[in-house]
Amino acid sequence: MRGVGRKRLPESVDGRPTVHTVAARAGVSIASASRVLNGVGGSPETIRKVRAAAAEVGYVPNAIARSLQSQRTGLVALAVEDIGNPVYVEMMRAIESVVAASGRQLLVHATGGQIANETALLRRLAHRYVDGMIISPIRVTDNHLAALVDSPVPVVVIGQLAADAPVDNVRTDSRTGVGLAVDHLVAAGRRRIGFVNGPLDTVPGAARDAGFRAALAGHGIALDERLVEVGDFRYAAGRAATERLLARAEPDALVCANDLIAVGALHALLAAGRRVPEDVAVVGMDDTELARMMFPQLSSVSLGSAERGRRAAELLLQRIADPALPPRREQVAPSLAVRASSAATPFVPAPAEPAPAPRTPEVTA
Amino acid sequence: MRGVGRKRLPESVDGRPTVHTVAARAGVSIASASRVLNGVGGSPETIRKVRAAAAEVGYVPNAIARSLQSQRTGLVALAVEDIGNPVYVEMMRAIESVVAASGRQLLVHATGGQIANETALLRRLAHRYVDGMIISPIRVTDNHLAALVDSPVPVVVIGQLAADAPVDNVRTDSRTGVGLAVDHLVAAGRRRIGFVNGPLDTVPGAARDAGFRAALAGHGIALDERLVEVGDFRYAAGRAATERLLARAEPDALVCANDLIAVGALHALLAAGRRVPEDVAVVGMDDTELARMMFPQLSSVSLGSAERGRRAAELLLQRIADPALPPRREQVAPSLAVRASSAATPFVPAPAEPAPAPRTPEVTA
DNA sequence: CTGTCTGCTGTAAACGTTTCCGGGAGTCTC
DNA sequence: GAGACTCCCGGAAACGTTTACAGCAGACAG
Numbered sequence A, B: 001m002r003g004v005g006r007k008r009l010p011e012s013v014d015g016r017p018t019v020h021t022v023a024a025r026a027g028v029s030i031a032s033a034s035r036v037l038n039g040v041g042g043s044p045e046t047i048r049k050v051r052a053a054a055a056e057v058g059y060v061p062n063a064i065a066r067s068l069q070s071q072r073t074g075l076v077a078l079a080v081e082d083i084g085n086p087v088y089v090e091m092m093r094a095i096e097s098v099v100a101a102s103g104r105q106l107l108v109h110a111t112g113g114q115i116a117n118e119t120a121l122l123r124r125l126a127h128r129y130v131d132g133m134i135i136s137p138i139r140v141t142d143n144h145l146a147a148l149v150d151s152p153v154p155v156v157v158i159g160q161l162a163a164d165a166p167v168d169n170v171r172t173d174s175r176t177g178v179g180l181a182v183d184h185l186v187a188a189g190r191r192r193i194g195f196v197n198g199p200l201d202t203v204p205g206a207a208r209d210a211g212f213r214a215a216l217a218g219h220g221i222a223l224d225e226r227l228v229e230v231g232d233f234r235y236a237a238g239r240a241a242t243e244r245l246l247a248r249a250e251p252d253a254l255v256c257a258n259d260l261i262a263v264g265a266l267h268a269l270l271a272a273g274r275r276v277p278e279d280v281a282v283v284g285m286d287d288t289e290l291a292r293m294m295f296p297q298l299s300s301v302s303l304g305s306a307e308r309g310r311r312a313a314e315l316l317l318q319r320i321a322d323p324a325l326p327p328r329r330e331q332v333a334p335s336l337a338v339r340a341s342s343a344a345t346p347f348v349p350a351p352a353e354p355a356p357a358p359r360t361p362e363v364t365a
Numbered sequence C: 001c002t003g004t005c006t007g008c009t010g011t012a013a014a015c016g017t018t019t020c021c022g023g024g025a026g027t028c029t030c
Numbered sequence D: 001g002a003g004a005c006t007c008c009c010g011g012a013a014a015c016g017t018t019t020a021c022a023g024c025a026g027a028c029a030g
Helices: A019-026 A030-037 A044-057 A063-070 A086-101 A115-124 A142-149 A174-187 A203-218 A235-248 A259-271 A289-293 A305-321 B019-026 B030-037 B044-057 B063-070 B086-101 B115-129 B142-149 B174-187 B203-218 B235-248 B259-271 B289-293 B305-321
Strands: A075-080 A105-110 A132-135 A155-158 A168-172 A193-197 A228-230 A253-256 A281-285 A299-302 A329-332 A335-337 B075-080 B105-110 B132-135 B155-158 B168-172 B193-197 B228-230 B253-256 B281-285 B299-302 B329-332 B335-337
Touching: A019 A030, A019 A044, A030 A044, A063 B063, A063 B115, A075 A086, A075 A115, A086 A105, A086 A259, A086 A289, A086 A305, A105 B115, A115 A132, A115 A142, A132 A305, A155 A305, A168 A305, A174 A193, A174 A203, A174 A253, A174 A281, A174 A299, A174 A335, A193 A203, A193 A235, A193 A259, A203 A228, A228 A235, A235 A253, A235 A259, A253 A259, A259 A281, A259 A289, A305 A329, B019 B030, B019 B044, B030 B044, B075 B086, B075 B115, B086 B105, B086 B259, B086 B289, B086 B305, B115 B132, B115 B142, B132 B305, B155 B305, B168 B305, B174 B193, B174 B203, B174 B253, B174 B281, B174 B299, B174 B335, B193 B203, B193 B235, B193 B259, B203 B228, B228 B235, B235 B253, B235 B259, B253 B259, B259 B281, B259 B289, B305 B329
Parallel strands: A075 A105, A075 A132, A132 A155, A155 A168, A168 A329, A193 A228, A193 A253, A253 A281, A281 A299, B075 B105, B075 B132, B132 B155, B155 B168, B168 B329, B193 B228, B193 B253, B253 B281, B281 B299
Antiparallel strands: A105 B105, A299 A335, B299 B335
16 A cells, blocks of 8 residues: 555644644645635635545644734733732723623733832733733833833733823822822821721822821821821731731721722721720722622722723734834723721611612812 | 845844844854754754854744744643632632642633623633633533533543543532531531522532532531622622621621622621621631631631632643543542631630641531 | 864754745736 | 636744754874
8 A cells, every 4th residue: 555655644742733734634735725724715626625624634723823923812911919908909900801892802811019020020921922911010010111112012001101102001199099098088087097008019008198197287287196007918917017006096997909808907996895986987099899799898999900901902902913012101080989897887788789789970179 | 345246134023033044144054043042952053153152132932933943832821710719819829839739820710600701711721822721611612511421631620520520620629518517517506507699500609508408408407598799709799698688687697609709798787787796707718818817707618719729720731741641530638627707606806827727627527 | 194083163954934025927007 | 818816725934032953173092
């Protein structure tokens, strides 16, 4: 049977069929096979043969090879610090819907807030595994920034960035956001307002600290440093920080740097026998689903996370389409949602809110 | 100046330097350049020249091309239904730590529970963008299963699967898990035990429904169908379902198919003026951080999500290392954590639990 | 001085696609 | 009946890496 140069069917190194396998089996060239498989061109007869051959051998295209050729993967990445933080979940949902509408897929990566991690991610993912990425860093060093600036793939940053950084950027004004909370509490007659913050060496931590001090000053209230406490941005730290604070001071209100911290604070307060909001009012930040899930429901400053996510995704898609675009910067205004945890009236279980609350600013100052 | 065949520096189509660019600039062959860049071989002089050239042009390797050659990407994907569900966050954290330890990176994808979505993901990602994937489907059709079975990359499934499915699989026994909750409630004297479940056409929904019925029967308690209600697995649906249930029946306890539903139930109960646990005891499922964040803290059946994630990741890594392994199946036992929401004594704010609670089964039946 | 060995180097062939290009066959128009 | 036009096909060149192989120079032993 061995006769006229009978070549074995070419197949991938791991035994999987390639386009060569299909072409050989269908008795056409790989060019024709590829065309048929991509649904572009081919005579009816060719189409039939190639389709049949592909089905018989169970052909599935190698996405990597395709990407190498086409220079795109159809994947977009989102890098955030902590997926456990509901604010990122909301952001992610918004981004996902935009990205999916463009026919791409979203991949999420949790960095744990470590710079090294984020830079490594850039080094790996950005080097062509994805068509673009959205990144929401909480710490930004010069190194980091440099890596962002000359990333090989388009990058959009959600969060504060040096004013002249040539990177697409969607930000909010959390300084002002903290101000909204303070204004609200002062208007409700609170004067010993405490603050439970995240790390000061993070961008949001620093901004919120500054906002808190500025807001108090704006009302002519002297800041009692014993009313300020710092942890990280998670629940346990928020609870611990609040316990430390309560051990040395008597606040009549607490502003918390995010909702997870606020939940921790709420628990610390209740466990210490304080009533919320009668003894101590609590205002969180980010206005996540969690705020509505607490009892009492938490007042919270919305930083428009879904909106920021949506806009960032749009910026990214535009930049992917046209990398020559000048860097753009967008801003989303904060607003305050007042709920039971800081309401003047004693707490009564509220009726169900329209749960995933679309973007209807509730009280905007 | 134009003289002896002076070729322009070869570079990527989008103007970025390639290994050719570096090689030309360093005056060596691409083979030598590649070797130096990979840190294997090269004379001191060559190394110096190549390093210099690479730095000058800002060379960064194209990961796709490298993967095409090496047949691996160093990426592992996790596909879950809903990242907003904290149970998946815990799973993800466990997986991430195993995966990262192997020098790979984890990407997360939310499928929204739609089969089409998951299949599409398999079609895209699995076709070589990742070295393997862990998938936790809540619905499984034959089609779906077929796609899993002959996935081109290793797949590990977290969740129930047909017994003979030749796919690596880590499961728990949520039927038994529901039983633990019912046993506990019955032992506490509750008799009109309700059940708020997720969709019955999902694998976990069906299993939990069966478990609930079996457990009641085991105690000789007749099931009142008015005490059973169904929504989806999220907060809002849990709350709405509980409201419907309360409108027509008077449970003295509620078993909820996961913690998000339990939170919804808790709110519906409190808003309807019921006291928890005095009037109605509540037990959730998954034992997520959320359960400890509620007031009163929620009793919850742990299904070992972190443990399942960890094991799944290990299975996956083993399979990537040796694809010829026979399909394996592992099981994680459920356990019950009793907290205030179902405690016999009236609710008192508990001291802080060791927050991320490592795997210490608290009450195991 | 010859032969073997060692260490670098460059050429070229992969990896699995897509796509440009030229050629051939068929149809239509004048 | 010849030219223009359309359609389909196959060969071959990309895309940017890694790597097998062979050649070549120098070091060393006999």
